[in-house]
Amino acid sequence: MTELSRRQFLYLSAVSPFTYELSALAAESEGNKPASSYPRTTAVLQDAFMVETLASRNYIGYTSKALSETYPNIAYLFHAFSRSEQIHAGNYKRVFATLGYEAKTLDMEIDVRDTKANLQQAARNELKKITATYPDFIKELEAEACDEAIMYCMYSWKSHQQHEGKVREIMKYSGILFGRVSSKIEGLKLDFHVCRVCGSTLDEAPRTPCTICNRSMSNYFKVERPT
Numbered sequence: 001m002t003e004l005s006r007r008q009f010l011y012l013s014a015v016s017p018f019t020y021e022l023s024a025l026a027a028e029s030e031g032n033k034p035a036s037s038y039p040r041t042t043a044v045l046q047d048a049f050m051v052e053t054l055a056s057r058n059y060i061g062y063t064s065k066a067l068s069e070t071y072p073n074i075a076y077l078f079h080a081f082s083r084s085e086q087i088h089a090g091n092y093k094r095v096f097a098t099l100g101y102e103a104k105t106l107d108m109e110i111d112v113r114d115t116k117a118n119l120q121q122a123a124r125n126e127l128k129k130i131t132a133t134y135p136d137f138i139k140e141l142e143a144e145a146c147d148e149a150i151m152y153c154m155y156s157w158k159s160h161q162q163h164e165g166k167v168r169e170i171m172k173y174s175g176i177l178f179g180r181v182s183s184k185i186e187g188l189k190l191d192f193h194v195c196r197v198c199g200s201t202l203d204e205a206p207r208t209p210c211t212i213c214n215r216s217m218s219n220y221f222k223v224e225r226p227t
């Protein structure tokens with residue numbers, strides 16, 4: 001297995017601390033300047049950028065599939081999450097640039113199945129980010145105390161945590177009870193709003209400043225329904 005395809009495999013299966021070393025190798029081999037002040041931070045930022053970019057692309061694929069299977073609300077949910085993931089990826093890219101690096105997107109294949117399988121996979125991935133990926137990232141970042149990187153990583157982690165309860169419910173019941181879960185989601189009145197600073201995702205219009213980044217409500221935009 002080549003170095004890059006090995007990396008892709010790791011992203012698709014599990015992000016482990018080992019990937020930080022691979023990121024540093026990839027960053028150097030792709031023409032980036034060698035990391036000096038923040039080598040671990042730059043490796044995490046590259047990993048986080050790829051994780052969020054891949055998540056966003058998967059959600060775009062899930063959205064199309066859900067629309068084609070006539071699950072408009074599930075499609076809307078996937079679409080809103082895709083927008084949130086784009087904001088996380090964009091934040092990492094920007095911080096990475098301030099450190100003198102250019103975030104790289106390796107060829108990452110999206111994995112789209114039917115909506116039932118996509119919903120279960122999305123729930124698994126979300127929970128993994130909440131319980132493992134982001135705690136690992138933050139632990140690694142804290143070693144070098146690059147405040148901006150830590151702040152944006154915390155924003156992403158907290159925005160994923162916003163839906164932990166719902167995600168756990170979906171994961172628990174969307175197997176044999178998919179029909180019930182899908183009809184419950186399709187019966188909800190959803191109106192997604194995403195904070196353009198931190199990616200916070202609400203299923204109703206905001207009534208207070210963002211509880212994650214503390215910026216004003218005006219930073220939220222309404223996510224249009226996908227068609």
Ligand SMILES: [Fe+2]
Nearest residue numbers: 052085088156
């Ligand atoms: Fe994210």
Ligand SMILES: [Fe+2]
Nearest residue numbers: 195198210213
């Ligand atoms: Fe926010």
